[in-house]
Amino acid sequence: MSVRYDGGHKRNAFVADLLGRFVELVAVCPEVEMGLGTPRPAIRLERRGAAVRLVDPRNGLDHTDRMERFARRRLEEIGRLELCGYILKRDSPSCGMERVRLYGDGPPSRDGVGAFARALRERFPLLPVEEEGRLADSGLRENFVERVYAYRRLRDLLARGPGVGDLVRFHTTEKLLLLSHDPDGYRRLGRLVARAKGAPRAELRRDYGELFMKALAQKATLGRQTNVLLHMAGYLKVILSPMEKVELAEAIADFRAGILPLVVPLTLLRHHVRKHAIRYLEGQSYLSPHPKELMLRNHA
DSSP: OOOSSSSSOOOIIIIIIIIGSSSOOOOOOHHHTTOOOSSSSOOEEEEEEEEEEEEETTTTTEHHHHHHHHHHHHHHHHHOOOOOTTTEEEEEETTTOOOEESSSSSSSSEOOOHHHHHHHHHOTTTTEEEEEEEGSSSSHHHHHHHHHHHHHHHHHHHTTOOHHHHHHHHHHHTHHHHHHHHHHHHHHHHHHHGHHHHGGGHHHHHHHHHHHHHHSSSSOHHHHHHHHHHHHHHTTTTSSOOOHHHHHHHHHHHTTTSOOTHHHHHHHHHHHHTTTTHHHTTGGGSSSSSOGGOOTTOOO
C-alpha cells in the first residue's frame, strides 16, 4: 500500500509474498487512518520539556492528542481481531519500535519510540512485535516468526481455560523450543508448572504466558541449538546403526561449525524420529515450529 508521507511505499517481499501465504495480513497506517492523508507533510517526535510530542515541524501543529485518541480506538479494534504478531515500520514517528529520531535542542537523538508503537506495546505486552527493517536479519526473522506461531499456540491453550494437566502437556511439548532460546526461562516455567496445582487459575495463566513469551524473545544461539540437537540424538543412541550415528553426529558437528544450516541435522532427526516412532520427540514443537516453506532454518 502506498501510504508513506511522500506517496510511496516500503513493500517487504518476505512479508507480502512469503509470510502472507500463511497468515492473514491486516494493514494499519495510523497517520493515514487518523486523517493526515497521502501524500502529507512529514511529522516528527519532539521533546518539549519532560514530554515527547508528535509534531508537524513546518507550523508546530501538535498531533499527539489526536494520535492517542486514534490509538485507543484502533487498538480496541485490533484486540478483537486476535492478532498473533505485529510488524512495525522502522524510523517512523508513529510506528518505529526503537531508535526513532527525537528532536530537541541540538542534533536529534536516536532514543525515540513511535507514538502508535508505544501504545501498541503497552496494550499488548505479550504480542510478538518486530520492525520490517530488522526482518532482513535471518536470526531475527526466524525468532519473530517462531514467536508468532508460539503465541498462537499459547493463546489457543489459554482460551480453553486449561487445567493443570493441559498446562503440563503444553509445557512438555514446548520444552525443546524453549531450551533453544532460554534454558533458564524454561526452568523458571518448570517451577511454575510444578506449583500449578495450588495456584489461582487466572494468576497461573497470566504468569505462564508472560514467562513463556519472554523466554522465546531471547534469540536462539548456535550453542543452545546444538545442545537441543544432541539432546534429541540421545534418544536415538541405542536405535541407530553405527553408520547412521556417525552421519547424524557429523551433521550436528557441521552445524555447530557453521558449515551446515539447522535444517540439515533437523531433517535427519525428523526422519529417524518418525521411522522409529519416538513419541516424545514427535510431539515437540521444536521440530516444526512454523511452516517449512518459510525456509527460516535454511541459513548457515
